Amino acid sequence: MYFYKKNNLTIQQIQSEIISEFNMFSDWTEKYEYIIDLGKNLPVIDPKFKTPENTIKGCQSKVWLHAENNDNKIIFTADSDAIITRGIVAILIRVFSNQSAEDIINTKADFIEEIGLKQHLSQTRANGLSSMIKQIKLYAIAYSNK
Amino acid sequence: MYFYKKNNLTIQQIQSEIISEFNMFSDWTEKYEYIIDLGKNLPVIDPKFKTPENTIKGCQSKVWLHAENNDNKIIFTADSDAIITRGIVAILIRVFSNQSAEDIINTKADFIEEIGLKQHLSQTRANGLSSMIKQIKLYAIAYSNK
């Protein structure tokens, strides 16, 4: 598990890692099991960050996303009340957390297409995913303007 | 033309006459030509009877229908701005005018079905026809209550 690792991998490199991991699965049950696993292992967010401002709408489940600046990298922590959503959040955090604001703003999250996440998520969940990525980018923009 | 004839025919007898006349026509053009002819020959109504109260709604064309009591028979006069409608009105007058209120109230206008008028009239015109017959019966009821 990579959540708070100190790595030097770029967003692009992490995306490639994720794509090859997902390529190993032969069916969607396995992919789901993996996502659920990621969800279970997502470190808990500090409850004080579960504020209305940190809540992301657009999904049937709730998502809380918190960002802080650490040494010019943005650290994301998050949670959801649904475990599959938590798993998806976990992947996004692995990709975007501990990166610079510039990289976050400038890199497209194209792994989502590649691992076929969107097709296999419900419309509401896919919208939720878009909202999450949008929120991540907005945080990065906010920090880069500081 | 029979409009003001003094006859002793009952409503039922007149209806039969009309049915046999219409049976002579081989196609609808002929029937229409006949109806148009009747329309043209309908004696003009006294303009003072073309009042809003005498106007019948429910058709694209306007119909005015006036009733008066003459020797316990009800005399109908009528007009329309459309000639086919005038023709239809003429038939109704031939059937119902110069009859007693009781007979008018109690006799069904079943010749309409038999000569296939309804099928060949537009919906609006068929509605108009129903409104006219309703109005004729209402007049008769009004007179019989006097």
Added chain:
Amino acid sequence: MGNNKFNIDLIRNDFPILNSKVKGKQLIYLDNAATTQTPKVVIDSIVSYYSNLNANIHRGVHYLSQKATEAYEDARKKFQQQLNAKSSSEIIFTSGTTHSINLVANGFIDLLNKGDEIIVSHLEHHSNIVPWQMLCEKTGAIMRVIPMSEKGELIFSEYEKLLSNKTKIVFVNHVSNALGTINPVKEIISKAHEFGAAVLIDGAQALPHFKVNVIDLDADFYVGSAHKLYGPTGVGILYGKEEWLTKIPPYQGGGEMIDEVTFEKTTYAKIPNKFEAGTPNIAGVIASAVALDYINEIGLDNIAQYEKELLDYATQKLLEIDEIKIYGDSTNKTSVISFNIGNLHHYDIGTIIDNEGIAVRTGHHCAQPIMDYFNISGTIRISLSFYNTTQEIDSLINAIMIAKKMLS
């Protein structure tokens, strides 16, 4: 349907979509309270309409227009008969239950004064709450709520306490879409009438399941949606007593609903036209009547009986699952089971069983107040139709077990 009025295989054959595969699995459709599937005769009637009859209605002299008008007006008569309304002019076609309710709520704007009261039930769909909240905002009327019990039933004695001479209208669904509870609408109506209040019954979830008789109920308004009644999308029904429909003003202005128009003054047509401004969903209305014929041919009593058996079977099977909680266990309910399992999220379960080809609904089912009552964010809801089978229920149970295992 042959001699045997209820041959499930023949019935399933009437619905083309039931043969579909979803993600490689046979579709199992258990979301009938959201929308019902469409029998082939109904689809055919739409094709036939556009291939043979399509024309704008009421205004035309020409043949197609007459024929289309007749078919449209025949559909009105069918709905009149279905609901046992006194006259076909008491049936208004709208674009859906929601539209029907908004039409009536709008009609009460001038009938309500500040301080007047209107009564809703805790069991309502948002469509039977929000239009009335908007009405309250416009008029200063106050909305009172009939509370519900843990069983998912309305508490009648509390309802009686809410009624007073200030009460102007009561609006309650016949069947709750979220829990399946059948409400005692006849008693609700008769109580309201003692105080001179009108009653609107939202029958969206009742019409597909049992025979409704508006005269017997003495309902002032009764509404439903064709797309929940095996008909097409975009058609709603509004029954209103002639006195009421004559009393309330038109909702929308436009063609058809007028008598005469000048810039100075416009006079309105009589009912039903007064409420049908603009070109209606002609094809949809005609097809909705075909859907009525279809379910009447099977017989609503046969449907009710079969669906009851299916509901009992499903309830029993579900209750065998560890940690399941079913919301709403009125003895008087129909075709809906709303539940959660332990503290698994309804949305997670829905997602996984969807991958098994099973369509259920998760979430608040447009009935947030009920969710608030139970202090939950949502449930998994299965809603049954007469084309569902016990085998499908077995597959559902199976899929839930898979989901449970994956998620725990």
Added chain:
Amino acid sequence: MGNNKFNIDLIRNDFPILNSKVKGKQLIYLDNAATTQTPKVVIDSIVSYYSNLNANIHRGVHYLSQKATEAYEDARKKFQQQLNAKSSSEIIFTSGTTHSINLVANGFIDLLNKGDEIIVSHLEHHSNIVPWQMLCEKTGAIMRVIPMSEKGELIFSEYEKLLSNKTKIVFVNHVSNALGTINPVKEIISKAHEFGAAVLIDGAQALPHFKVNVIDLDADFYVGSAHKLYGPTGVGILYGKEEWLTKIPPYQGGGEMIDEVTFEKTTYAKIPNKFEAGTPNIAGVIASAVALDYINEIGLDNIAQYEKELLDYATQKLLEIDEIKIYGDSTNKTSVISFNIGNLHHYDIGTIIDNEGIAVRTGHHCAQPIMDYFNISGTIRISLSFYNTTQEIDSLINAIMIAKKMLS
């Protein structure tokens, strides 16, 4: 449609109804302004929807619901592109032009004060008059009328005189359904904007005939009906600028259009959902987008050119008839010819040519003020589509001659 973009025989083959017989005669359908006929691809898309995709949208996790939602939202994008709207959330689906106009008129209730003015044109369909009269009644606003000339054109200089800082909204059709006049809506809009007034354009009769660009026009609202655009009945389009749609309140309350509901307080969703309460006409909306694809494949420019030729041909042929009077002879008109012959009644002529299998409209065409202007009770109106032919016009002329002879 092969290489030749405009092969009339191939096009006619796309429309099953055009092969119908009426009273033993080949159907000649010249009532396209009332409703257009439906190409097979559109009918097929409806069949396919109910056979493969039918589900309620937006709220479901399950596969069918997702697919139906995607198809529905794709349709929204198609209409966005068609109208060149900035964002797809500026496209609202309603049940028809009439509904769209009522939605906007309702939105202005709180924006108007007693003594404010709103401007209508003399050329409007009742659907673009009556909702605004209802608005005036509710608000005390005053309706001003842009007068028309003998040619059936709006008198622009008079319009300019009506505008003032009191003017809050102007509503004019793009094309008159009764006369065919194309109004200078771009100029009308730009003048209104000088006074800060909003403008609604009723494009019901424009969308089928030429390309409309709402950004270029700078329209605040633009409305139309799918059933006049080769799509199904029961679907309307409302384009509104984001600022306006955000500003005006929701029209109907219900499911879908809410953010959160409690009995105390309800918050509304963002556009477009805010205006789409209840289950929409899902199948109809999806099929409407297929209809758009269909006409785009032929090409609106090709359609406009062909229809212009047909209009010129028909006008010329009709003018050869003794005693004919055509109402509305603007040089800028499209696809509609309204006329009377001597003092023969339009209804009589309509009835007789109907017996020849020809569908035309007679009467006031829901535009009584225009009839009042000409001091007539109605006209005979033919309205053309790209599937009509010069042979059909010849048959029409022939039938009129028969009628004339019979009636004179």
